[in-house]
Amino acid sequence: MAPRLLEAIPATRVAQERRDMADTAIAEIVRHSVAEEMYVYPAMSDALDHGGDTVEHDKEEHNKLERIMKDLEGVDGDDPQFGILVADMTRALRHHAEEEGQQFPKMRERMSNETLLELRRKVEAAKKIAPTRPHPDAPNAELFHKLAGPGVGLVDRLRDRLTGRESG
Numbered sequence: 001m002a003p004r005l006l007e008a009i010p011a012t013r014v015a016q017e018r019r020d021m022a023d024t025a026i027a028e029i030v031r032h033s034v035a036e037e038m039y040v041y042p043a044m045s046d047a048l049d050h051g052g053d054t055v056e057h058d059k060e061e062h063n064k065l066e067r068i069m070k071d072l073e074g075v076d077g078d079d080p081q082f083g084i085l086v087a088d089m090t091r092a093l094r095h096h097a098e099e100e101g102q103q104f105p106k107m108r109e110r111m112s113n114e115t116l117l118e119l120r121r122k123v124e125a126a127k128k129i130a131p132t133r134p135h136p137d138a139p140n141a142e143l144f145h146k147l148a149g150p151g152v153g154l155v156d157r158l159r160d161r162l163t164g165r166e167s168g
Contacts (some may be wrong), residue, residue, distance in 0.1 A: 001025075002024075002025040002028040002032075003094065003097070004027050005024055005028075006025050006086060006089060006090045006093065007090065008021060009083075009086050010083060010086070010087075014077075015076060015078035017077070018075060018077035018078075018082065019076065019077035019082075022072055022075075022082075023165050024074065025089075026069045026073065026132075026133065026134065027132035027133070027160070027165075029059075029069065029093065030067065030069070030130065030131055030132055030133060030134055031127040031131070031132060032127065033062045033065070033125075033132055034130035034145050034149055034153075035123040035126035035127045036058075037059065037062065037125075037141065037142060037145055038122070038126050038142050038145045038146055039058070039119055039123050039142075040119065040123060041055045041058065041142065042142055043111070044058075044103060044107055047106070047107045048103065048106055048107065048110070052131070054103060057099075058096070058100075058103075061092065061095070061096045061099075062096075063136060063140055063141050065089065065092050065093060065096065065134075066134040066135065066136035067134075068085055068088050068092060069089060069134040070134045070136050072085040072086065073133065073134065115166050126149075128143075129149065129150045129153045129154075130149055130153050131144070131149060131151055131152045131153045131156045132153065132156040132160055133159070135152065138145075138152070
């Protein structure tokens with residue numbers, strides 16, 4: 001959903017609609033990234049050859065995305081910088097998804113169906129309580145997300161409600 005939203009933003013002429021679409025995409029990407037860092041990356045680290053290096057690379061990409069999203073949060077939908085940041089975010093997300101497209105099949109080859117189903121269940125549950133806003137200065141670490149993530153997510157969702165921000 002997030003890539004489609006990002007790709008639709010340039011054709012949308014109403015600034016508030018652009019802002020709302022970006023906010024929805026940001027919330028989805030943040031929840032997805034946190035869930036990956038909590039459950040997918042530890043499994044990937046164990047399952048893949050050089051999995052630890054792969055995970056560190058992916059975490060760096062998440063951090064770059066978070067910084068772009070944080071910058072985007074502070075820009076109005078009619079500001080020229082808004083379009084530039086959306087394009088940067090789209091490129092970074094597309095690149096990350098392409099790499100995952102190579103990593104995930106390798107994980108599926110090396111993990112049982114039961115393990116994969118349990119991993120999917122954990123990821124879906126994590127997305128429900130994960131933060132909805134980027135926090136680029138917070139650690140991109142499993143333990144941090146498991147301990148602090150639910151509280152940060154609660155505060156983010158409260159802020160979303162109070163500001164009328166769409167968080168997916």
